[in-house]
Amino acid sequence: MRITLSFAATQDGYLDDNTATRLKISTPEDWEAVHALRSRHDAILIGAETLRRDNPTLKGVATKVVVSRSGKIDPQLRLFQASTGRILILSEQPIPALDKVAKVIVARAPLTAARIVTELERRGVERLLVEGGAQILRQFIEEGLADEIRKAVNPAICLGEALGSTPFRYTAPEGTPTREEDLGGMQVTHYTLQADRTAEDLHYLQAAIEASRNCPICTTCYRVGAVIRTADGTIYTGYTHETSPTHHAEQEAILKALHAGADLRGATIYTSMEPCSKRASEPESCTELILRYGFSRVVFAAYEPSKFVCCEGACTLRSRGVAVRVYSSLTNEVLQINSHLF
Ligand SMILES: NC(=O)c1ccc[n+]([C@@H]2O[C@H](COP(=O)([O-])OP(=O)(O)OC[C@H]3O[C@@H](n4cnc5c(N)ncnc54)[C@H](OP(=O)(O)O)[C@@H]3O)[C@@H](O)[C@H]2O)c1
Known part of the structure; x- marks a missing residue:
């Protein structure tokens, strides 16, 4: 499987603030590029906390994947009510409350990134886009399971410790090939950790x-x-x-x-x-x-x-x-x- 990690961060490395509504970090130009990136992948993956806090629909990709240990996911969320395509929930235990709105895959514990990738690949996923949050991104990076990383930083937003939540600061290993671009003021860096062969x-x-x-x-x-x-x-x-x-x-x-x-x-x-x-x-x-x-x-x-x-x-x-x-x-x-x- 080819795996891309993608996230947008504030200038001081936060993925969100600590308010109830999602902080808009991306510029419209960056957001458009993220949608184009989604269309080049066949599945998008997020952690259950992102699903609970942001309530996204994850439009633009055929398969939407959420990972959860607790199983505490409300079937009324927009992903289940307003989105089309295949929805997979990966967990170490059954989640009966979601059986009518998604396919729950009960995987062998521990549910590491390696196991997540293998379970998805067995179900035909070849290009996976991981959009976070921080906990999920860290697991993929720590297990060496990122082929490409797209880091988009908005230098105009600086939250500071008091306002920022979910910090995630990524530094690529020395010598990693990179490409940089400016998308409406958003500084976007693409890292290639594994060449496509x-x-x-x-x-x-x-x-x-x-x-x-x-x-x-x-x-x-x-x-x-x-x-x-x-x-x-x-x-x-x-x-x-x-x-x-x-x-x-x-x-x-x-x-x-x-x-x-x-x-x-x-x-x-x-x-x-x-x-x-x-x-x-x-x-x-x-x-x-x-x-x-x-x-x-x-x-x-x-x-x-x-x-x-x-x-x-x-x-x-x-x-x-x-x-x-x-x-x-x-x-x-x-x-x-x-x-x-x-
Ligand atoms: N700016 C951006 O680009 C961006 C992108 C995505 C998200 N975000 C922000 O990130 C925040 C959430 O990030 P977060 O780090 O707190 O949480 P997260 O990574 O979205 O989700 C963490 C949750 O995922 C589940 N999980 C993680 N690893 C697992 C594993 N190996 N096996 C099974 N389940 C696993 C657990 O769910 P359970 O608790 O259900 O067990 C865990 O609590 C939100 O505020 C969101 O807005 C920002």
Whole structure:
């Protein structure tokens, strides 16, 4: 998933004041650009406190997502009464009061940003816009789950500690590529924390899918292909059961790389299906191997269906700092190659 964080702050770094009504920080020009940004994403996410305090409709995006632990959300809020599209509520427990107005997803605790992203991606979200508030933005940044950040600062508004609420001051790591613009007096900075590598990803992912076609048909496992691209650009390929009836595709490619003396730190592995997180017939899962050898990115086309086990590969990798990107446009091709199992 590609994730953008976007927020508007006062000159002294507040997202809101301490009055009951929402503080208007953005200029009309900035607000127009935010709407254009929303239209380039397929889902928008906010925290429950923003929903309660601002009562927004979140127009302009097909899927609206709210996260809540307490479940204290009024079904009469404008999001449920005045907005169209899909509304998802992510929580660690059921929220019966919302069942008629939204789809409540009960996720496994703890509901970290890594789990939020994984749950949404499993439901087809590919481009997520996170609009805050401060608590949510902090979680995504702390877990390293922001690809781009849009910070809009209004230098004409300075609240001071007595008036400001929800402080959020973002400083990008040194050397982060940035682009700046002035939108009607609003100083907008765009930070790119992870470059978009869609073209390269799709090329190698397609090669991994092609490799999966070599797998013999087997009723107890998926036909999967994998391609490793090391930091120096060397390629290694593997597919399920290529040299052993207990080897997975990722494992086959990793073994080839290790036999060739390759350094896998910082490498990317492209695999047609989510790396497994549990193995009965081998000492380590593919997720554990990917972590042990220091891969920095994992790109795949299909989440593992829940036919054999409940796979936790993507969420585990994300929560351990590995960048994960899924291309759902290729999911059906992978499921087709595995149609003997369904
Ligand atoms: N200027 C801007 O661009 C901007 C944008 C957005 C919001 N805001 C402002 O920000 C303020 C709200 O910010 P905030 O930091 O107080 O709150 P917030 O981030 O909007 O929401 C926090 C709430 O989200 C839920 N939550 C957070 N992390 C969760 C997790 N991992 N799992 C499950 N639920 C989780 C919890 O809801 P429960 O309490 O229900 O458990 C938590 O209390 C508002 O005043 C709003 O106006 C400003």
